[in-house]
Amino acid sequence: MGTKIVTSWRNSGELQKKNSQVIGNQSIKKSYRYFNRLPNPNFDSGVKLLPLRSCLIHDNSAVFRHKELHVKTEPKWFTDLWCDKVETNSGEVVGTEIYRTNEIKSSNARKIKRLDAFCGHFQPMYERKEVSMLFFTLTLANQSKMTISGVIDLVKKRCKRRGVKFHGYIWTSEVSTELHWHYHLAVCIDRINVRGIGIPSWMKLESVWGARTQVEFVRKNIRHYMAKYFAKENARIIGVRSFGSYIKKNNHEKEIS
Numbered sequence: 001m002g003t004k005i006v007t008s009w010r011n012s013g014e015l016q017k018k019n020s021q022v023i024g025n026q027s028i029k030k031s032y033r034y035f036n037r038l039p040n041p042n043f044d045s046g047v048k049l050l051p052l053r054s055c056l057i058h059d060n061s062a063v064f065r066h067k068e069l070h071v072k073t074e075p076k077w078f079t080d081l082w083c084d085k086v087e088t089n090s091g092e093v094v095g096t097e098i099y100r101t102n103e104i105k106s107s108n109a110r111k112i113k114r115l116d117a118f119c120g121h122f123q124p125m126y127e128r129k130e131v132s133m134l135f136f137t138l139t140l141a142n143q144s145k146m147t148i149s150g151v152i153d154l155v156k157k158r159c160k161r162r163g164v165k166f167h168g169y170i171w172t173s174e175v176s177t178e179l180h181w182h183y184h185l186a187v188c189i190d191r192i193n194v195r196g197i198g199i200p201s202w203m204k205l206e207s208v209w210g211a212r213t214q215v216e217f218v219r220k221n222i223r224h225y226m227a228k229y230f231a232k233e234n235a236r237i238i239g240v241r242s243f244g245s246y247i248k249k250n251n252h253e254k255e256i257s
Helices: 103-127 148-161 222-230
Strands: 003-009 020-023 026-039 047-051 068-072 077-087 093-102 131-138 166-175 181-190 213-217 243-249 252-256
Touching: 026 093, 077 103, 093 103, 103 131, 103 166, 103 181, 103 222, 103 243, 131 148, 131 222, 148 166, 148 181, 166 222, 181 222
Parallel strands: none
Antiparallel strands: 003 093, 020 026, 026 077, 047 068, 077 093, 131 181, 131 213, 166 181, 166 243, 243 252
8 A cells, every 4th residue: 555665663673564463472563643745746747638539528527528538647645654563462662664655545445445345245145146246347438428327327227127136336447557448347236047148238338338348247256356456556537536336235225436
């Protein structure tokens, strides 16, 4: 989540890599305190322009009212934290360093927590064969006909028409180093059996998305599909959400952006 930039030991010892660790006969934990916040001098030069398809530009769109999107490839702010190494039995601080993080790393940490919640809820249901999970890749988001929320609403409607319960979703936005903007979306629905017939046509989104899409059934574990995309310290579209999810529990659904 961050970079170690200064180390000042009060007692010698090996630097731990996790929140808790046994060093010798000591059990050590990390404790963080705010120290400083400063702007990244490379932020402005790291902002890139991503052009939009002309038909997507209109005044009524909160996102696409300009001729291009701005891509943040560098964090805007650095945050420095004091990181104390605390011996858990005695409470003694055995070492201190300054730990540097930024808003992109912090966002990735929040995304991983959201993925943990999604997997923790649905993976047991999947293993009991109560639900099916679908994994979508939606390419060329800056040239698509729909937003990610529009795609999710469409999938919900298609499920409802066929009597298939929609249980939840999780998605992340990704911008590659070549400035290719795309989405990864996983949805959880009632278990369906399509053995021998492949992916049903009503699950395919290419015609409505307006660019190339892929869809496949999740096999074994949804985390294997999503974790690598959630952990990337990738670029961000300025002013556009980078992830979202909801879990439907007891007929109550709550979306968290």
